[in-house]
Amino acid sequence: MLTKFESKSSRAKGIAFHPKRPWILVSLHSSTIQLWDYRMGTLIDRFEEHDGPVRGVDFHPTQPLFVSGGDDYKIKVWNYQTRRCLFTLNGHLDYVRTVFFHPELPWILSASDDQTIRIWNWQNRSLICTMTGHNHYVMCAQFHPTEDLIASASLDQSVRIWDISGLRKKHSAPTSISFEDQMARANPNQADMFGNTDAVVKFVLEGHDRGVNWVSFHPTLPLLVSAGDDRLVKLWRMSDTKAWEVDTCRGHFQNASAALFHPHQDLILSVGEDKTIRAWDLNKRTSVQSFKRDLDRFWVIAAHPEMNLFAAGHDTGVMVFKLERERPASAIYQNQLFYITKDKHVKSYDFAKNVESPPMLSLRKLGSPWVPPRTLSYNPAERAILVTSPADNGTYELIHLPRDATGAVEPTDVKRGQATSAVFVARNRFAVFNPSSQQVDIKDLSNSTTKTIKPPAGTTDIYFGGTGCLLFITPTHVALFDIQQKKQLAELAVSGVKYVVWSNDGLYCALLSKHNVTIVTKTLEQVSTLHETIRIKSATWDDAGVLLYSTLNHVKYSLLNGDNGIIRTLDQTVYLVRVKGRSVYALDRNAQPRILEIDPTEYRFKLALVKRNYDEMLQIIKTSSLVGQSIISYLQKKGYPEIALQFVQDPQTRFDLALECGNLEVANEMARELERPKIWSRLGAEALAHGNHQIVEMTYQKQRNFDKLSFLYLSTGDEEKLARMAKIAEHRGDFTSRFQNAIYRGDVEDRIQMFKEVDLYPLAYLTAKSHGLIEEAESILEAVGLTEDQIVLPTLEQPLKVPHPIVPTFQSNWPVKAAGHSSFEKALLGEVGVDEEAGADGFDIEEEEQEAAVARETLDEDEEEVSGWDMGDDVNVEEEVDFVNVESAEAGAGSSEADLWARNSPLAADHVAAGSFDTAMQLLNRQVGAVQFAPLKARFLEVYKASKTYLPATAGLPPLVNYVRRTVDETELRKMLPIIPRDLETVASVDLQEGYAAMRSNKLEDGVATFKRILHTVLVNTVSSEAEVEEAKKIIATAREYILAMSIELERRSLTTDSPDNLKRSLELSAYFTIPKLEVAHRQLALMAAMKLAFANKNYGSALSFANRMLANGGSAKLLEQAKKIKAQCERNPQDQIDIDFDPFAEFDICAASYTPIYSGSPSVSDPFTGAKYHPQYKGSVDRISDVTEIGAPASGLRLFVPSQF
Amino acid sequence: MDPFSAEGELLNIHSAFHSGQYQSVIDFDASALSPENKLPAQVLRLRSQIALGQFDESLAEPSIEEDSPDLSAVRALALQSAGKTDAALQLAQELAENYPENNTVQVLAATVLQAQDHSEEALALLSKHQGNLEAVSLIVQIHLQQNRTDLALKEVQAAKRWGQDSLLVNVAESWVGLRVGGEKYQSAFYVYEELASAPSTSAPLAIVGQAIAEVHLGRLPEAEAALTAALEKYPTDVELIANSIVLNVLAGKQTEELESRLQQVQPSHSLLTDIQEKSEFFDTAAAKFSAKVST
Secondary structure, three states: OEEEEEOOOOOEEEEEEOOOOOEEEEEEOOOOEEEEEOOOOEEEEEEOOOOOOEEEEEEOOOOOEEEEEEOOOOEEEEEOOOOEEEEEEOOOOOOEEEEEEOOOOOEEEEEEOOOOEEEEEOOOOEEEEEEOOOOOOEEEEEEOOOOOEEEEEEOOOEEEEEEOHHHHHHHOOOOOOOHHHHHHHHOOOOOOOOOOOOOEEEEEEEOOOOOEEEEEEOOOOOEEEEEEOOOEEEEEEEOOOOEEEEEEEEOOOOOEEEEEEOOOOOEEEEEEOOOEEEEEEOOOOOEEEEEEOOOOOEEEEEEOOOOOOEEEEEOOEEEEEEOOOOOOOEEEEOOEEEEEOOOOEEEEEEOOOOEEOOOOEEOOOOOOOOOOOOEEEEEOOOOEEEEEEOHHHOEEEEEEOOOOOOOOEOOOOEEEEEOOEEEEEEOOEEEEEEOOOOEEEEEEOOOOEEEEEOOOOOOOEEEEOOOOEEEEEOOOOEEEEEOOOOEEEEEEOOOOEEEEEEOOOOOEEEEEEOOEEEEEEOOOOEEEEEEOOOOEEEEEEOOOOOEEEEEOOEEEEEOOOOOEEEEEEOOOOEEEEEEEOOEEEEEEOOOOEEEEEOOOHHHHHHHHHHOOOHHHHHHHHHHOOOOOHHHHHHHHHOOOHHHHOOOOOOHHHHHHHHHHOOOHHHHHHHHHHHOOHHHHHHHHHHHHHHOOHHHHHHHHHHHOOHHHHHHHHHHHOOHHHHHHHHHHHHHHOOHHHHHHHHHHHOOHHHHHHHHHHOOOHHHHHHHHHHOOOHHHHHHHHHHHOOOHHHOOOOOOOOOOOOOOOOOOHHHOOOOOOOOOOOHHHHHHHHHHHHHHHHHHOOOOOOOOOOOOOOOOOOOOHHHHHHHHHHHHHHHOHHHHHHHHHHHHOOOOOOOOHHHHHHHHOOOHHHHHHOOOHHHHHHHHHHHHOEOOOHHHHHHHHHHHHOOEEEEOOOOOOOOEEEEOEOOOOOOOHHHOOEOOOOOHHHHHHHHHHHHHHHHHOOOHHHHHHHHHHHHHHHHOOOOOOHHHHHHHHHHHHHHHHHHHHHHHHHHHHHOOOOOHHHHHHHHHHHHHOOOOOOOHHHHHHHHHHHHHHHHHOOOHHHHHHHHHHHHHHOOOHHHHHHHHHHHHHHHOOOOOOOOOOOOOOOOEEEOOOOOOEEEOOOOOEEOOOOOOEEOHHHOOOEOOOOOOEEOOOOOOOOOOOOHHHO | OOOOOOOOOOHHHHHHHHOOOHHHHHOOOHHHOOHHHHHHHHHHHHHHHHHOOOHHHHHHOHHHHOOOHHHHHHHHHHHHHOOOHHHHHHHHHHHHHHOOOOHHHHHHHHHHHHHOOOHHHHHHHHOOOOOOHHHHHHHHHHHHHOOOHHHHHHHHHHHHHHOOOOHHHHHHHHHHHHHHOOHHHHHHHHHHHHHHHOOOOOOHHHHHHHHHHHHHOOOHHHHHHHHHHHHHHOOOOHHHHHHHHHHHHHOOOOOHHHHHHHHHHOOOOHHHHHHHHHHHHHHHHHHOOOOOOOO
């Protein structure tokens, strides 16, 4: 039993669970009614209007109401929202024992010591029925959950069942009454002694020989359970016509106070004054569990209507409890979840396919029937599971899983023992922990102890601690222990750890306690910790190293640095097991796998931020709508205003952030939108600090801050604008400002003028005088009617000379404070560049269907087969000797796997891998006429190098050589074959693309080398199907065409065009360049080159034919444009100036040696490997395309595949 | 009691040696050991020095001259490693003759004999062992080097019956498993993975084993991850480099840099000598062919 909540108070007599919220009502002997939140453990409210003990309470199933009844004979109905008693129902003449709401009708049922049971309508607040018949206190009366029945228990030793269908009829809305009904009404069949037909006694159940304290209906079956002062709990069954006693549960050794049925399981729960709570098997009536309190007698028990929760009231309060853990035992390995269902079947769930397996095993016999298994540990190497059960003080079982899930079979070979915890610690070892002996045993798979460890004192649990290590959990500490070295590696003070969850890479682990998550490294160094007020239930790690954990009602995340947040809410408690992308996998309390969809954006973003993975952040910003105050304030708090800026739409916030990160452009933009003086002044101040005087100027203008503006112009040396400022000042009539501007500008006349205007003639005169403007001074004197000698002048110094700006600073900003472009912003900027580059490189050629390869001589497969084997026989003479040796020798050396390869395969590549180069060469010579092997040397050595690994073994001896196979699952010696690096797929997806890229970017030498390498790679290779053989042939043909084309073009480029002969040859070669079967886009390049060259040399006829071919091919608009232009020009005069050997209308091949045409019908020889055509005189020389094979040599054809090998 | 058993005080130093953590063997504090275990501990320490290539030091170690078969056997190994193969062979043969019952002599003399291709003699000496797991693992290795997987398998299965728990048996089984292949690759992988991830046994030896098992299982990216990480940590470990070369070739990557590194660290590594030999072989074999018409 697991206690979830306990309260301390006076004696608790009545309890009611709220149907939806985590609330419980407790009525106390002290006249108080308490409302508790049992999840948070807080007292929500108290209701104190009863006088004396309150014995019964009940929540209304849907309304915010509850009812209570007490020793003051009163029944009160309350509203818990308004926290008031709504009204009181008076009528009972003695203590009210229980009160209950009807599940649907507006009725309240009460049982009282006045020997009556009453039904009240709480809507019109009236008594509608009084049931008499018991002749002692009625201790309890309950409605049947679905039928019109009432059960009551009384100290008269009887239980009565009442039929209240009459009452329902009377109070239901009147309908048209049939004749039968009228008759029935007219002749009530069974009236009681008072003529009452509303509620009649249906059955009287006698069997208790003392008073009966409680009776409850079964939620679905026609069963009742009662508890009495005879210390018995009795089970009754009823049918339509009778009711009888089924059996008795004996065990309480004091008065049994109350009993009820488990809402979901076949159990009876009872409490008694013997201070026990007991659980009984409904079918066997045997005791299943019992729980005893030391001092407190139990008075009442209640079940939660939906959840697996119970509450019991006793002398000093209530306790809320569960009978069993609801956490399903589970374990994860790679993509599989193993778990134990409610009916104790082991199942697995595949995360990749999202499918549940059928049951694999039944653990029915594990532990006791009502106790679910606690933990599951999985061992992939042995495909075994360890299951622990808390039954019998802890037991464990070691079971091998069957290969296939075929159904819930009973395991055959089970090893078991006593322990509370059992975990696998290595491939063939597991650890079990016995808290009673405080001992950890390391056991092997036959369940014998190989080692014994004494854990630290007070250890309560053990967990896997990384390979070869264990974590010991004590109430205050967690210790990491190395099993092999038998020593403690580390210890960390973390209290109350209940679960340990390792990250997928095994580097971190999360220690979960009730309210804390502590993240530690694998060496038990604390990384971060966080606190939750709500209970933490489970956790799992994202592949990126983010911890997701669940509380009772949320899924949350925590980064390694402790930053956390809510991902989603939960409507029911689940246990997380795995995160994959947007899906969180969890097991619910019924042990069903569930997939919860989440939005991982927020934590991925924060993770990217922590890891400074700006690309990913950009990606997230671009692809998801990540907005919201929380993320912005998070970014701001973490010191990334510039990133926060990317999310904000609101101009005010955007402005603030822009200022914070010094992004004046954005700030300016926002300020324009906002247009508020305060904003301008802030922007001005910031811009000034940056030295961006242009923005400063604008903000001053916006604020009409003329003084500052003038000073700014002065300091930037913008005389023109300063003059304009003076004008404005004059215009505004602001003399101070005008004077100031005049001083700034050194404009003496204006100053004098101004002084005159404001009648400050003395100053005007003085100014004029001191600046040597005698005439002006005199005219002032004249104007005021004074003469010079009437004036006493101070000594005049040299007049102020205004300096003139030398550098036109105003034209541009000062060197601005380096705008702190973060790497994020750089990424943001850099990205644009990348895009452009991608665009430039954009005309990637889609893999197009290759045109049929040049005609080949038909391969005679049978002959080929024969020749291949012939070859093997011929050359393997030495190995034959070896072979005999192996067969005969009892001891002594065997032949290596490599030798077998050569024997197992007729393919040249396999011989190469085996190191049998000579036979490989002979094979190639036979198959494709290979004669010049030097170019293949790199490929030979590459294949050979990849064939074996070097496993260090005993120190002092060379490593053990093992041979790498392509037949990984094969153990049959005769079928083993070596791995060949660079398979066809790699060639097609890597090398071929590289070749195309060389063509595109005009690196023809590299291209030729690449395509030759492709030929060599394919020549020494193997494939796995006939389809791939075809593909290989296509690749060979492609490589041939490209090598030919590129060689022709390279030949042309090596020519100088100074002599007419050379020019002619050059034109010819450029024409031939267009012949090989290249990809269309590449052929366009060739045609383009040929067309331009022809056009430049006034061979308009050829140019026209090239242009026409280009237009026919279609493709890039730019190229077509040019072709059209040239076509238009050439059509005027479609003549060739230089006659070349090129007939655009004839079918011909190009000789790969001389680069001259071989017209169809004329004799030619071809290369047995590449199929390249040559003029007959080249027969017997080395193929120019592959550099390996002999032109025109007799050959059986390249073999890459032997069907029997697969 | 067997000092190397799970309860013995030499367990840690023993498993450190066999998981390739030679430096921690050398650093092991032997002063607390009981007197009868001092000698085995010293032998392990000297062997670790030899394994690390510090054979001059082990030859110079004064006690090595003492008239003890154990230490003489170490000396033989040191001579062998130092390249004085004739002297080593002579000493090993002498020891095999005179002290065939001594565990250290069995293992070390047999190592020297096997290193000089006297496999039959080595096997004969090793066959005299009485429950010496190290001898068993050496027998397994010799059988494997002779390509007698069947005999190696038999030996391992016999040893498993009485020495199931031992690191040596597990590892020897993995050697055989990597030869046999199929499902055994995965089992071998589990053994090495476990060694590589446990702090007390993690060393290049185990990581190489793990990576090799991955290579054989065709899981190249995983193997690459393991080797790359290990190479950063142990840049001069010969087998790490050699197997990285193999892996890179398989993955179609360049290997020149690694090959030159291996050339520096151990020019006599069989990968290099083998390639050299094959390269010459290629040239001679290729010389037999030529085109009818030279161009």
